[in-house]
Structures are given as structure tokens and as C-alpha cells.
Amino acid sequence: MPDPNHIRQVYDRYPELLNKGDVDGILALYADDATIEDPIGSDLRRGRDAIRAFYEASTGSVTMKRTGPVRVAGREAATPLVVLMGPEGQQQALDIISTMSFDEHGKITAMRAFWSFDALRPATPED
Amino acid sequence: MPDPNHIRQVYDRYPELLNKGDVDGILALYADDATIEDPIGSDLRRGRDAIRAFYEASTGSVTMKRTGPVRVAGREAATPLVVLMGPEGQQQALDIISTMSFDEHGKITAMRAFWSFDALRPATPED
Numbered sequence: 001m002p003d004p005n006h007i008r009q010v011y012d013r014y015p016e017l018l019n020k021g022d023v024d025g026i027l028a029l030y031a032d033d034a035t036i037e038d039p040i041g042s043d044l045r046r047g048r049d050a051i052r053a054f055y056e057a058s059t060g061s062v063t064m065k066r067t068g069p070v071r072v073a074g075r076e077a078a079t080p081l082v083v084l085m086g087p088e089g090q091q092q093a094l095d096i097i098s099t100m101s102f103d104e105h106g107k108i109t110a111m112r113a114f115w116s117f118d119a120l121r122p123a124t125p126e127d
Numbered sequence: 128m129p130d131p132n133h134i135r136q137v138y139d140r141y142p143e144l145l146n147k148g149d150v151d152g153i154l155a156l157y158a159d160d161a162t163i164e165d166p167i168g169s170d171l172r173r174g175r176d177a178i179r180a181f182y183e184a185s186t187g188s189v190t191m192k193r194t195g196p197v198r199v200a201g202r203e204a205a206t207p208l209v210v211l212m213g214p215e216g217q218q219q220a221l222d223i224i225s226t227m228s229f230d231e232h233g234k235i236t237a238m239r240a241f242w243s244f245d246a247l248r249p250a251t252p253e254d
Contacts, residue, residue: 041201068207071224071241074168078224078241080195080207097198097205114198114205
């Protein structure tokens, strides 16, 4: 079973790496045959090439922050996040919950993101 | 596809009904053959009798509050919650994320709860 503190650290590293645009760093968190469903309902992306393409497309233009504690349950975890996008002064915010499953080495085997664009809202000073 | 606003209402009703101990009200939110995995990693409970037994055992002794927006993604949704338990002045808090899947009638077909007892912490005035 992966260490709960390791899982919490992954969820701190993940927004940090995303905000820096460090796609290699993000890929190192994932198992080779991992899957991503982001947002839920979209086509499943599987494996390193698909995961790299996904993050290369999504990093650089958004800022992600964790907004509450990581909830760990065995091999799985869920975390509330907010993603900020758009120019300073006109930023938009999207509330997301991400769930991840982990293998025995602590690598992410599956990531699913709960959000939809119809929940996009103006960012507030609290974001 | 279920209406996103209906899904958000279910996630407002759910803690209300739980806090009142209204097990019939909770059951009415679920489809007949729904499953519950609470916490994740425990045995799956399936169907009305198992769901009734689960909520009869868990209501009455805890208070649940939603702590952030419901994230809806198509037929699924995720919500951050806190559960408070124990006597006044010595209350403990447990941070939970619940995910639900819905059928075309807006009934819950699956509920999964991300938490573990090792994350139990003293309740604060903000809870």
C-alpha cells in the first residue's frame, strides 16, 4: 500500500510542477500505463505519450492551487483544487476535484478530474 | 444526462437528511441497485437493504457539512465535506470527499467516500 504521506506530497508537487510547466516532472509522478480522464466524460488518455501531450497543451496558461486537505483512502485520494486562467484583473476560476489512484511504488495509475466549463466563474481575492 | 442543478441539490439535501437521521429520505435519492463504497477500500454495499443498514448505522451520531462547491462533470460529481463527531467541546472532525454517479432520472447509482480515520483531527471553530 502506498504511504499516505507520499500521496499527500504528490498532491503538493502536482500543482507546483503544473504551474512551472515542468511536464517531465509531472510525467515522473505517473506510472507508464497510467490513464487520465480530464474532465470526466471526455476520452480516456492512456500511456506516456498521451499524458505528455495532455500536459504540454494545458500547462503555461493556468495556475492551479490546492484549496483543502488531501483525502487519502488506501490506494486512492481526492483533493479540491482551483484553476485560475486569463489575464490579470480579468481572471476566471474553475473549481475542480481531482481523484488519483496509486500503485505500490506510489506512482499515479489513474487521474480523474471533476469539472465542467459551465462552472467557470470570476476569480475572487480569496482564490 | 441528469441536470447539473439537480445534482447540486442532491448534494445539499444529502447532509441535511443525514443530519436529521432521515434514512427514508436518503434512500429516495438512490437508485434501487446503487452501490456504496464508504470508505474507499471497504466492501461494496449494493442495493436498498445494504444501503438502509449502512445509513441506519451511521446517522444520529455525526453532523455533515459541505465545505466547498459541488463539482459536476456529466453524470458524476464530487464534493468536499466535513463530518463532526463526539461530544460538544471535544468534537473531532474528518475531512471527506464524496463522489456520486447519477442515472438519467437523477438517482444516485454509486457513491464513494475518500477518507480514513488516521486523518481524524480536533474540530476548529471554522468547522
